Amino acid sequence: MTALAADRNTPAMDGELLAVLVATNTVIYAGSLVAANASGYAAPGSVATTLQYLGRAEQSVNNNPGANGAKSVLVSRRKAFKWANHGADLVVQADLGKTCYIVDDQTVAKTSGGSTRSIAGKVIQIDADGVWVE
Known part of the structure; x- marks a missing residue:
């Protein structure tokens, strides 16, 4: 690869709604907290140290049975969710x-549970019925 010597038409996307490949034998429900597992596939939130928070599922997807990536789920990102x-x-x-x-x-906690939980995000508001996470 060499550095540019002229203008480049660089593709762009907003990144707010992504189609993410779903992990094997996984069911994701609409409105649920979705994370990427250690292999980079969408999985429901759970107690694990290898997850990367992605956002909220915009649809239900049943990839059970199914191989990694056999289905995808739309995930809404870059917003706060309760x-x-x-x-x-x-x-x-x-x-x-x-x-x-x-x-x-669907649930977040104050602590890592003794280093057993992955990061969800930053708390931006606390209501009587939930926590807004960005």
């Missing part, structure tokens, strides 16, 4: 602006 607050590890007002962690496909 997730359930884990009762045993509550995110509270003092956590505003701090990191919260994935518990399952």
Whole structure:
């Protein structure tokens, strides 16, 4: 590869709605918290240290049975989503602006659970019925 010596028509996308290949033997429900697993495939949120938060599923997808990438799911990103607050590890007002962690496909917690949970994102608001995560 060499550096440019002229203008380049570089493709672009907004990245707000992505089609992500789904992990093998996986069901993802519309409205659920979606993460990329260690292999880069979409999976429901769960207690694991190898997940990368992606966003909210815009549709239900059943890839069970199915190989990695046999189906894809639309994932909405770059927005704040309200997730359930884990009762045993509550995110509270003092956590505003701090990191919260994935518990399952609809729940976040204040802590990493002893380094067993992956990062969900930053807390931007706490309501009585959930936590807004960006």
